[in-house]
Amino acid sequence: MSSSTASDLPRALKIGIIGFGPFGQFLAETMLRQGHSITATSRSDYSRQCAHLGISFFRDMDGFLKSGNEVILLCTSILSLSEVIQSMKFECLKQPTLFVDVLSVKEYPKHVLMQALPPESDLLCTHPMFGPESGKNGWRGLRFMYEKIRIRDEVICSSFLYIFESEGCKMLEMTCEEHDELAARSQFLTHMVGRVLTEMQIEQTPIDTKGFQKLVEVKDSTAKDSFDLFSGLFVHNRFAKQQLKNFETAFDKVKQELQQKTNETEPQQMTRSLSKF
Ligand code: NAP
Secondary structure (H helix, E strand, C coil), X not given: CCCCCHHHCCCCCEEEEECCCHHHHHHHHHHHHCCCEEEEECCCCCHHXXXXXXXXXXXXXXXXXXXXXXXXXXXXXXXXXXXXXXXXXXXXXXXXXXXXXXXXXXXXXXXXHHHHCCCCCEEEEEEECCCCCCCCCCCCCCEEEEEXXXXXXXXXXXXXXXXXXXXXXXXXXXXXXXXXXXXXXXXXXXXXXXXXXXXXXXXXXXXXXXHHHHHHHHHHHHHHCCHXXXXXXXXXXXXXXXXXXXXXXXXXXXXXXXXXXXXXXXXXXXXXXXXXX
16 A cells, blocks of 8 residues: 655745756746746846746845755756856755756766765756757657756655656656766767758758758757857767767768779779770
C-alpha cells in the first residue's frame, strides 16, 4: 500500500531565477502558468519586463538571496557561471535551498557548484534539451536530462521535476559525464555545423532540395543562440575538443578523396580531347 501523503505530492514552489536572458524568460513563462511564484535577478535590468509578467525583480543579488526562495534556478551563460557564483553571499539565504542549473554543459557546473554551495543546500543539475525556438509550441516529447547530485528534500526536488514531466517532457536521468559525452557528439556538432554554415552565408535558392532546406534550418536555429552559449559548449565540455578534431579530420579526408578523384579524372579527359586532333 502506498504511504504517500498530500504533502508528498508536487506543489507550487517559490523559484528564484538568476539570469533573466532568453532562456530564463522562456522557462519563467511556463512556471508562472503552472502557478509557481517567481522572483528574478540578472546582470541587466529586467524590472519592466518582470513587472509586466508579475515577477519580483531584484537589482541586487543580496536582496534576491534574502527573498526566501525554495529553489534557485541558475540560467546564466556557461561562461559567466563562475563570476556569478562568486558574487553570491550564501549567508544571505534564509533556508536550505535547492539549487538547479540548466547550463548546456554539465560536468562544469556540477564541479563549480559542489565547491561553492553551502553544505545544507541541495543540488540538481539539469539540461532541458530544447530552447525558445524548439519549445515554442509546447514541450511534449522534448528531452529533459537531469542528475540528482545532492538531494535531501525530495518533495521540493520532485515538485521541480514535475514542472517538466507535467508538460510531457521525456525525462532522462543520467550522469553529468554521460551527458557531456553525448552532447559533444550531438548538440555541439549541430552548433558547430550551424556556425560554419552561417560563416558561409548559405541562403535558400529557388531549387532547394529537402536536404538543403534542413541545412538552412540548422543554420537559422543555431544562429539564434548567443555566441557565448556556443563557445561555452566548447570551452567547458572536455569531450567537445575531440569532436572538433574529428570534424577537421573528416573534412580533410573528404576533401582529399575529392582531390584524388579529380586527379584521376583530369588526365583521362585530357587524353580524350587530345586524341581528337
Ligand atoms: P546565454 O547567452 O547562454 O546566457 C544569457 C544569460 O547570461 C543572461 O541572463 C545574461 O544576463 C547572463 N550573463 C551573460 N554574461 C554575464 C556576466 N558576465 N555576468 C552575469 N550574467 C551574465 O543565453 P540563454 O539562451 O539565455 O542561455 C542561458 C543558459 O541556459 C545557458 O547556460 C545555456 O547553456 C542554457 N540553456 C539554453 C538553452 C537555449 O536554447 N537557449 C537551452 C538549454 C539550456 P543579462 O541578460 O542580465 O545580461
